Amino acid sequence: MSALALPAAVPALNRHFRFQWEPAQDCYVLLYPEGMVKLNGPAGEILACVDGERDVAAIIACLKARFPEADGIEQDIREFLGDAHEQRWIDYA
Amino acid sequence: MSSAGSIMPDSAPGEVSNPLWLLAELTYRCPLQCAYCANPVALRYNDELDTDDWLSVFEQSRALGAAQLGFSGGEPLLRQDLEILIRSGRELGYYTNLITSGIGLSEARIAAFREAGLDHIQVSFQASDEELNNRIAGSRKAFAQKLAMAQEVKAQGYPMVLNFVIHRQNIEQIDRIIELSMELQADYVELATAQYYGWALLNRDHLLPTRAQLERAEAVTNDYRARLNGSGPKLIFVTPDYYEERPKGCMNGWGNLFLTITPDGTALPCHSARELPIDFPNVRQTRVEEIWYRSNGFNHFRGYEWMKEPCRSCSEKEKDFGGCRCQAFAMTGDAANADPVCSKSPHHHLITDARERAEQGMQQQPLLLRNHHNSAEAERLIAKG
Numbered sequence: 019m020s021a022l023a024l025p026a027a028v029p030a031l032n033r034h035f036r037f038q039w040e041p042a043q044d045c046y047v048l049l050y051p052e053g054m055v056k057l058n059g060p061a062g063e064i065l066a067c068v069d070g071e072r073d074v075a076a077i078i079a080c081l082k083a084r085f086p087e088a089d090g091i092e093q094d095i096r097e098f099l100g101d102a103h104e105q106r107w108i109d110y111a
Numbered sequence: 112m113s114s115a116g117s118i119m120p121d122s123a124p125g126e127v128s129n130p131l132w133l134l135a136e137l138t139y140r141c142p143l144q145c146a147y148c149a150n151p152v153a154l155r156y157n158d159e160l161d162t163d164d165w166l167s168v169f170e171q172s173r174a175l176g177a178a179q180l181g182f183s184g185g186e187p188l189l190r191q192d193l194e195i196l197i198r199s200g201r202e203l204g205y206y207t208n209l210i211t212s213g214i215g216l217s218e219a220r221i222a223a224f225r226e227a228g229l230d231h232i233q234v235s236f237q238a239s240d241e242e243l244n245n246r247i248a249g250s251r252k253a254f255a256q257k258l259a260m261a262q263e264v265k266a267q268g269y270p271m272v273l274n275f276v277i278h279r280q281n282i283e284q285i286d287r288i289i290e291l292s293m294e295l296q297a298d299y300v301e302l303a304t305a306q307y308y309g310w311a312l313l314n315r316d317h318l319l320p321t322r323a324q325l326e327r328a329e330a331v332t333n334d335y336r337a338r339l340n341g342s343g344p345k346l347i348f349v350t351p352d353y354y355e356e357r358p359k360g361c362m363n364g365w366g367n368l369f370l371t372i373t374p375d376g377t378a379l380p381c382h383s384a385r386e387l388p389i390d391f392p393n394v395r396q397t398r399v400e401e402i403w404y405r406s407n408g409f410n411h412f413r414g415y416e417w418m419k420e421p422c423r424s425c426s427e428k429e430k431d432f433g434g435c436r437c438q439a440f441a442m443t444g445d446a447a448n449a450d451p452v453c454s455k456s457p458h459h460h461l462i463t464d465a466r467e468r469a470e471q472g473m474q475q476q477p478l479l480l481r482n483h484h485n486s487a488e489a490e491r492l493i494a495k496g
């Protein structure tokens with residue numbers, strides 16, 4: 019199990035990956051040398067908030083505002099970002 | 112693997128998924144002469160697609176969903192319009208990759224490509240030292256140029272993949288190859304054992320390592336992996352299928368992910384398919400959508416209907432699709448046969464014979480470097496079988 023992302027950490031996309039919306043896949047993807055990761059809905063929405071400026075707390079606030087009906091997403095977001103860090107998709111500034 | 116993403120397309124069985132990967136072989140011309148080159152041995156250099164043809168191919172393929180675009184060859188740097196092609200690829204939303212020997216690269220060109228939006232560069236090396244590298248590449252200046260360019264690629268902030276084709280002449284120096292990659296700060300290192308198509312098949316006796324060599328090389332690689340422990344380059348070791356008992360699921364299935372366009376516009380489901388006795392469509396006459404979904408060439412080996420025994424009734428056919436069609440054809444004369452790598456194939460002895468020859472160090476004919484002069488000789492040898 020990877021470490022939870024800390025609220026004050028500021029994640030930024032690893033510059034070896036490109037994050038974009040793929041119409042043909044109908045989802046967000048990460049592109050990297052010779053590969054592509056298709057992201058599920060929540061993962062895509064979280065990474066869409068990663069801009070190298072917001073800290074984890076701000077990302078959580080932003081997603082809570084966008085999805086007010088979703089419960090207990092704080093833990094999910096921190097888990098996913100921890101996971102993404104381990105996969106080297108994001109770095110902490 | 113994270114639960115958040117998956118790499119493979121998830122189309123239902125029987126349904127044709129869209130192309131994800133476009134390989135643009137811009138030219139067969141190349142300043143090097145690698146004896147393991149996978150280009151066709153009957154080298155035809157003329158009649159290349161022009162800039163507008165390529166731009167149209169990129170646009171059409173992107174509309175179908177292709178997301179990775181590789182510029183390869185031959186040596187793609189020989190195309191004067193490469194920068195224009197990169198820019199267009201990037202603007203269309205592709206992740207763009209230049210696959211090069213490094214010959215013809217310069218600091219200025221690397222910067223121009225960066226500005227045009229190139230995402231990453233893969234530089235191929237033939238060995239870790241000058242003497243052997245240049246002998247394999249058939250060029251006296253290649254190694255120094257490659258080193259300089261790999262350093263420059265990193266200096267300009269690209270993610271860098273180094274590609275070493277591994278074979279019996281350089282497999283013993285795999286530790287030095289890895290050391291070199293670490294020095295050059297590669298992000299990914301492909302230690303890819305030669306695949307026996309095109310020129311490589313003709314030169315197989317000179318290239319296929321012995322099992323002991325291979326096992327040692329894998330052990331050394333694993334050693335470095337453990338030592339690096341996630342830092343430094345990611346080492347990708349590609350074993351030769353000649354030492355397997357089951358074939359690889361070639362191209363993840365025929366006409367499933369990969370679309371190769373050759374210099375003259377012929378569309379192929381994989382870069383070696385040109386050698387098959389199949390009429391493949393050309394982007395000069397046919398739209399890419401038509402080619403991908405409806406051409407005979409691309410539908411030829413989709414699904415399982417085309418299979419012969421032992422594949423037809425085999426429980427593993429959904430795993431490996433009967434292996435590689437090109438290998439089946441080159442070795443057995445019938446592309447619908449099981450890949451001889453499979454121990455269930457009645458032609459499996461062709462593989463075990465090759466292993467035996469590697470063990471004995473037998474060489475039927477001298478090494479043929481890939482060049483114009485040897486092309487006729489190569490064709491003669493293939494015709495003779």
Ligand code: SF4
Binds near residue numbers: 141150212
């Ligand atoms: S394998 Fe060698 S000869 Fe063939 S295209 Fe690549 S660099 Fe040129």
Ligand code: SF4
Binds near residue numbers: 358
């Ligand atoms: S018999 Fe054919 S389908 Fe079965 S494992 Fe061998 S190659 Fe694959």
